[in-house]
Each structure stands twice: as C-alpha cells, then as structure tokens.
Amino acid sequence: MNSARMRPVLILLAMVGIAVPAFADVELEAEQRESLGIRTEPARAIDAPRSWPASAQVLDSAPLVTALGELRSAETAAAASRAEAARSEQLYREETNIARKTLDAARAQAIADEARLNTARATLLGTWGRAIALMPAAQRAKLIDDLLNSRASLVRAEQLLPLPADASVGTVHVATLDSRGEWNAEWLGTLPQTTNPTLAGTSLLKVPAGLPVGQLLEVTLTEKRASVHGTSVPASAVVRYRGGEWVYEERPQNHFVRREVRAGARVQGRALLAGDSKTPPNVVTVGARSLLGAELGAAEPHDEADASE
Numbered sequence: 001m002n003s004a005r006m007r008p009v010l011i012l013l014a015m016v017g018i019a020v021p022a023f024a025d026v027e028l029e030a031e032q033r034e035s036l037g038i039r040t041e042p043a044r045a046i047d048a049p050r051s052w053p054a055s056a057q058v059l060d061s062a063p064l065v066t067a068l069g070e071l072r073s074a075e076t077a078a079a080a081s082r083a084e085a086a087r088s089e090q091l092y093r094e095e096t097n098i099a100r101k102t103l104d105a106a107r108a109q110a111i112a113d114e115a116r117l118n119t120a121r122a123t124l125l126g127t128w129g130r131a132i133a134l135m136p137a138a139q140r141a142k143l144i145d146d147l148l149n150s151r152a153s154l155v156r157a158e159q160l161l162p163l164p165a166d167a168s169v170g171t172v173h174v175a176t177l178d179s180r181g182e183w184n185a186e187w188l189g190t191l192p193q194t195t196n197p198t199l200a201g202t203s204l205l206k207v208p209a210g211l212p213v214g215q216l217l218e219v220t221l222t223e224k225r226a227s228v229h230g231t232s233v234p235a236s237a238v239v240r241y242r243g244g245e246w247v248y249e250e251r252p253q254n255h256f257v258r259r260e261v262r263a264g265a266r267v268q269g270r271a272l273l274a275g276d277s278k279t280p281p282n283v284v285t286v287g288a289r290s291l292l293g294a295e296l297g298a299a300e301p302h303d304e305a306d307a308s309e
Helices: 007-016 030-036 062-093 100-128 137-148 288-296
Strands: 023-027 039-042 044-048 051-058 153-159 169-176 182-190 202-207 216-223 228-234 239-241 244-250 255-261 263-267 270-273 282-286
Touching (some): 023 288, 062 137, 202 216
Antiparallel strands (some): 182 202, 244 255, 263 270
C-alpha cells in the first residue's frame, strides 16, 4: 500500500505535541480502495424534523384516574356553589325573603369549592404536567374511559437528550424491545421533575393498547415541523480523531482528503455540517475509519481506538 503523503508530517507533529492539521490526504490504488471497502456519495442538503430517542416504561394509571376524578368532582361542586351564590346575591338585592347569613353562607361555600378546585388543578399540574391539567373535560373523560377499558396505557418516556425549548412533538413511535408490538402514540406533554428526575427530562404518552404495568418500551419522538436545514452527510462519514471530527472527501478519484468539520444535529441517520456554507464533493460513507487507519499506518497504533464513525 502506498504510504500517505502526510504521514511523516503527522508523526513529527505527534512527537512535538502540536495539534493535528485540519487537512491531510491519502492516495490509493484501485485494488487498495476495493480491499478497504471504500464507498462514497455526495453530501446533500437536508430539510427534516428533529427526533429524539427515549426509553420508556408503562405506568400504573390508577393515580391519574383518581386525580382526574377528583378534578371533575371539584369542578362540579364549584360550578354548583357559584350558581347558588349568584342566585342568593340576586335574591338578596331584590329584597326577597332571604337572610344575609344565607347569602354569606353561599358565598363562603363558593369560595371553599373554588379553593378545592384550584388545589385539584395544582396537584395535576405538579404531578402530571400542564397538558393534563389544562386538558378539556371531554378529552379527560375519553382518556379515563380508554384507560379503564384497557384501550390505552400511560407510558413514561425518558429522553436520551433534552427536548429543546422550541420543540413541539408531532408524532411518537413506540415499540416493544423485541419489536413485536409497534404503535403510534399520543404525546401528552412533559412530566414535572418531581420523582425520579432525569437530566434530559421525561414525557407522558398515551399508547393505544392495553399494556402490563412496568413493561419496557423504545420510543422515538419527532417534532411537528422540519426545523433542520443545511448540508448533511451520512453519520457514518464522520470520524473522530484526537478530539476533532473529520470527513474524507474524494477529489479526484481514489485521492482522499481528510477535512475537519463541525458535525451538528443527527437527523434520520445523517449529520448536519454546522456552519458549512458549501456542499462538499463525494464523501466517504463506508470505510472512513479504515481510511484513517491507512493514513496513520503503524506510526500511531493507538489512534484507531480514538477514531469512531
């Protein structure tokens, strides 16, 4: 195999502790390229929604059903006491046969029932999140009915990466660990970090299936709109070496130039090239690590462990 043109320079830089250069090149014969399994493809623009993987577990729905039942009871009592207080107020102003103490009692009851309602809402907000606390009554009733009749399950999903503040989840894919069961779930918002807090945060999901409490699942959250725009390469094209990220460009045929990049978000198996204003030519998508090994040769035998696709 031909030696890499930059190898003597790399060895010297490694000996004196100088940073790795931002460019290096390797030229291969056709049979050498074939033996390394090198494959290339052009970089391309990407316009796609972000997605976030998560691990998940089925929750016991009884606490939520109880809390929603208490909220409904509090709403009913508050509505009735407000109406009674308004009726007593009107009768008192019209000097109808109603005692002041009756009016005061009606007002006190309305205040007490309103406080009970606020407490129920605050409990839901603090335990189950804003989406549940503000859910319309008809939607809450359907949720309870689905849970009680095993047509749905509550799932707690722990994201591996935090959701950005501007993210709005549109679709949720849920699968069993053995991939025998798959569903499109409903995102019910983020869960407050009150118990079992995680660095990346958690989401509450409604899965349209009756699942056993405690079952483990795999989840992918995808945002509603496409928010990732720019030049991208397959994630396999990016290799790490000495704290940097690199891609190999083929220019011309069988001549590979290693160029330092800043790989940003990973979307649909592709890496966005952060800050890149120009579209690179063909990049190595299969065999980039092998190409790095060919470039470095035996001069730095431990570097390949530092390189990853």
